[in-house]
Amino acid sequence: MGGEDEVRNKQVVLRQYVTGFPKEEDMAIISTTMKLKLPEGSAGVLVKNLYLSCDPYMRHPMSAGSGTSDYLPKYYPGSPLFGYGVSKVVDSRSSDFKIGDLVWGTTGWEEYSVISSTDRLTKIEDISVPLSYYSGLLGMAGFTAYVGFHEICSPKKGDCVYVSAAAGAVGQLVGQFAKLLGCYVVGSAGSKEKIDLLKNKLGFDEAFNYKEEHDLDATLKRYFPEGIDIYFENVGGPMLDAVLLNMKLHGRISVCGMISQYNLEKPQGIHNLRQVVAKRINIQGFLQSDHFHLYPQFRHLTLRYIKEGKITYVEDIAEGLEAAPAALVGIFKGRNIGKQSVFIARDQV
Incomplete structure (x- = not known):
């Protein structure tokens, strides 16, 4: 030295x-x-x-x-x-x-x-x-979940909510926020271990391994026979295309990220965008930093949930x-x- x-x-x-x-x-x-x-x-x-x-x-x-x-x-x-x-x-x-x-x-x-x-x-x-x-949980990822779900999606009790990349840093908390509000929640992830985590530890109503599904449209219809009210978007690509076919009228899509596209030299196109018009879907991308005035509110709520044992974070x-x-x-x-x-x-x- x-x-x-x-x-x-x-x-x-x-x-x-x-x-x-x-x-x-x-x-x-x-x-x-x-x-x-x-x-x-x-x-x-x-x-x-x-x-x-x-x-x-x-x-x-x-x-x-x-x-x-x-x-x-x-x-x-x-x-x-x-x-x-x-x-x-x-x-x-x-x-x-x-x-x-x-x-x-x-x-x-x-x-x-x-x-x-x-x-x-x-x-x-x-x-x-x-x-x-x-x-x-109490940093960027947790605050992203809070903003994207509560502020962008305008959720209400009874909504049908789908979360992709649900076992990740953001998705696991989105699902728990939705359950605390009284929503029906389905998540997807890429392994049996993650599916077990979503259903048995994080409290999701249902979960599926997207790698084992050959027809994502049919899969979503199986879990959401009446359609999806809220989609928390983390992956993009074919998943988003399938989701658009299964959204309800006036559904809300909060676009957090598109991890399936980040490593592609040519990102995949979306073919079902006509559904946005036909179903009057609201799709909004966001950055948590644009909403940072809400951080104290998020921190207070989330700390309370943690201490009451209402939130699990892996x-x-x-x-x-x-x-x-x-x-x-x-x-x-x-x-x-x-x-x-x-x-x-x-x-x-």
Whole structure:
């Protein structure tokens, strides 16, 4: 080390732009050093990262064609990836955060990060729940589920709700929000283990393995003989096409993501869009960040549900920064069961 106040800082960097499915070899672990003190005159905070969140949206900035016109800045070869995480403030030049504060928000995929703009950081006030929850359930993924279901879909008791990628970070919570409201809920996922999880632990009324279904239209008619009121869209492609055929009049579709399309050089077309007109379907894409004024409301409600035992959240936590590339790649292969995060370090420096 170059001095007493310098520490090693391991980083996950993008080695090369990605085409097709990402591979572990597209990323590399490097080691640098950094001072645990912000320079005089600087702004923001210096944090030690504790948990990193692996999320499907991270695939898009890995492509050479992505750019700053998208809602996320792109990654650059040789530079660390970034995404949502849970961190501890080591040094601060911000009046909003002090040394020792626990925060969640956008950070680097590294042991320590300098965050110059703190408007994407939220102080963690309640540590009576696992800290990892703020990389999922009480962080971006959970808030996405809340906004997409409650704000975009205008749900009511008795609605028939379908959730794709239902065993993932967002879908598992959407289904539970729907059940708490008194809806009939069906989810789909890609393995027997995930189907058992949805039906036996997360309380979905029904669930099916989409990989075992050869006619998705017929499958949805089997589970929704009178049609679907709400579809929480996570996958796109043929699933969305089949859903459009099975929506009720004035159905609502909340578009959270389309993970089946992220690794394709040419995304699949949708053929049944005429149903949007015929059935007067409301389809709306959204970003949770556009609704962040609702976060305190979401946090209060969700913490109450957790403490009352009304919500179960399944996590899949890899350990060590070295495990991060495999964990991120795994979510595009369906390897994770529940919310995929990476544990970096305990909350000490």
